[in-house]
Amino acid sequence: MAFNGGPGCGLMSYSDPYSSVDPHRARHSGAAPDDYEPGFHTNLDVPGWAGPTQPVPETEPPYGGDTNGFADTTQLPVVSPRADRRPRDDDPDPAPPRRPGPGKRRAGPGRPPTTQKTSRAGRNLPAAIGVGVTLGAVLLVSLYTYKLAFLGVLALAVAVGIWEVSRAMRAVRAQPPTIPLIAGGVLMICLAWYAGADALLLGLAATLLAATVWRLADGPKDFKRDLTASTLIAVYVPFLAGFAALLAVPPDGADRVLVVLIGVVLSDTGGYAAGVFLGRHPMAPTISPKKSWEGFGGSLVAAAVGSAISCYFLLNVDFWWGALIGAALSVAAVLGDLFESMLKRDLGVKDMSHLLPGHGGLMDRLDSILFAVPTAYLLLSIFAPVR
Template sequence: MRQRPDGAGPDDSSPAQKSTLGSRRADFDARAQAARHDIENQLRAGKARLDSRNEKLTARTGRNLPAAIAVGVLLGAAVLLSLIFVKAFFMIVAAALIGSLCFELASALRFAGRDVPRLPSVLAGVAVVPAAFYGGAGGHWAALVGGIVVVSLWRLVELARPSHRGGASSLGRDLGAGAFVQIYCSFLGSFMVLMAARPDGQWWTLSALIVVIAVDTGAYATGLNFGKHPMAPRISPKKTWEGFAGSVAASLIAAVLLSVFLLDEPWWFGLVFGGVIIVTATIGDLSESLIKRDLGIKDISTWLPGHGGFLDRLDSTLPSAAAAYGLYLLFA
C-alpha cells in the first residue's frame, strides 16, 4: 500500500479516482476560462456600444456632452457652496475664473496679432475682484482704471526694449485690445462679486446665475431638437429662433420661481428679471461668437472638456452680471 507524500497515511485513491478528479478540475478550469472570456467580450461590446452612442451624441451636439455635464456640475457646485456658506470663498472662486478669462482672451488676441501682455492682464483682472468685494463700486472702478494703466504701461515698456520685435504702428490697437480684456472679462465679471458682497446679495447672485443657466439650457435643448431657422447665421450658425424661444420659456419660469421663493419679490418681478437676463445673455453669447469669428478661432481655449474655454462657458454671464446688479440696486 502506497504512502502519501506528506507521510499522513496510506494513499487509498485509485488511478481511476485521480483521473476523475483531474478531469473535473480541467473541466472547471475550462468553464472558468470560458466565463471570463464571455465577460470580457460583453464588456468590450458594451464599451463599443457606449463609444458609438457618445460619438453619435457628439456629432449631433457638437461637443462631448458627458464631459460638458461633469465640468458644469463641478463649476456649479463650487459656486453654489461658496455663495451659500462663505462669501469670501466665492471671491476666491471668482478671482480664479476671471484670471482664467483674462488669460484666455489675451492669448487669443495675441494669436490674432494683437500684442496684449498676458501676465499683467491676468494680475490686473484678478485684482479687480477683491477691490469690488471689499471696496464696493468705488473700488471696482478704481481697480479697472488702475488695471488698464498697468497693462498699457507694461506694453509701452515692452516697446522700448531693443529685443522686442513689435512695432509702434500697432501700438494703439494693442493698447485698445489690452483695455478690452480688462473691461470685458474682469470689470463685467466682477459685478457678480460686487453684488454678492452686499446684504442678501448672495441670493441675487445665485438667482442671476441660475437664470443664465436656464437661458443656455433652454436654448440648447430646444435648438438641438427643434432648431430650423437660424437666428444670426453669419455670427453663430447654430443659434436658432426655436432655441431662443426655448430660452425665453425656461428663463421666465426660473426667474418667476426664484423671485417668489428665494428673493421674496412679487411674481411680476420675475418676468422683468427673466426678460432682462434673456436679452443680456443672448447678447453675451452672440458677442463672444463675433469675437471668435473676428479672431478666426472656433473656441477661445480647450481648458474645459466639452465646453472649449472658460469664456465659451461664461460668455452669457458677463453682461448679465452687470444687468443683475442694476436690478439689485433698483429693487432689493
C-alpha cells in the first residue's frame, strides 16, 4: 500500500512485505528483496515466520515521527494468530474426540495400554498349544481305540476344510458349489477307506461332475471361474486327505498315520524354534515373510531325527531310511504351508477362518498334513510295504 503524504513519499512506492511495521505483514513468506542486507534482527516469535525484520530506527523519521497512521509495533509482544478470537455462531462444530478401537485401551496415568499376548512368530502361543494338543489327542484316541471313529473324524475335517476354502473363495467373487463338494469329499474319503486308491480317483471324477452339473443351474456368467475354484477345492482338500484313509486301512495303519503326524509336528516345531531364534535369511518373503532358511534347516533336522526313531520302532524301518522319510515329509509339509500361504495372499485373507483359537481355521493346520500324507503313502509303500 503506497502512502501519499508527508516528506519522503518518493522513498517507497509500495508496501514493503518485509517490514514489521504492519502486523498483518509479519507472516509474509515471500523471498527477500534484492537490496536485503544481512545482519538484521530475526523475529522468531511470530508463528510461521522466521525471516528478518527491518532494523529499529535510532532517530525519528524525516516526516516528524508519524508512521503513516500506524503505531510503532516493533516493541509490542507478538500474539499468535486467532489466539484472542471469540467463537462465532457460524463456526463449524468441533470434531468429537476419537475413541480407541474395540479391545484396545490407550495409555494414561496408572493405565497401561492393553496388548495382545502373542509370540515372536505372531501366534497366540498358549491357545495354539492347547488346540494342537486337543486335536492330536482326538486323532490318537480314534486311531488306537476304534478305527471307524478315525474315519468319522477325517470325514468331518474334510467337510470343514471344504467349507473354509469355499468361503474364502468369495473374496475373489468365486462361488464354488459347496454342497456337492462337501458331499463328494465325504464320498471320496469313504471310497478310499473301503475300496482303495482307484476308487479315490473315481470319487474325484464323480465330485467334479456333480459340481459342474450343480453349477449349470446358475447360468453361464463366471462359469469358468467357479468351475476352476471347484476343481482346486476337490483336489486340494478331499483328494489329498484320502491318502490318510489309505494309510490307516492296513493292520498297522495307526502306526503309519502316527509316523506321519510325528514327522509333520516335529517339522513344524523345529522350523518354528529355529526360525524364531536363528532366522536371518527369508525363504519366501513374498509368500510367507516369517519363514527363513534357518527355520527350514531346523524342520529338516527335527523331522529326520524324529522319523528315524519312529519308523524304526513302529514300522521296523532302518534309521537311514527313516531319516530319509522324515526329510521328505518335512519338505512336503513346508511346501504345503507355502502353498496355502500363497493361496491366502492371492485371495487377500489372513486365515481361512477363525474356527481354532491361535491357529485360524482348520485348513491352517491341515495345510502341511495334506501334502505330507501322499508323500508318506508313496515312501512307506516302498520302504515298509504292507504284508
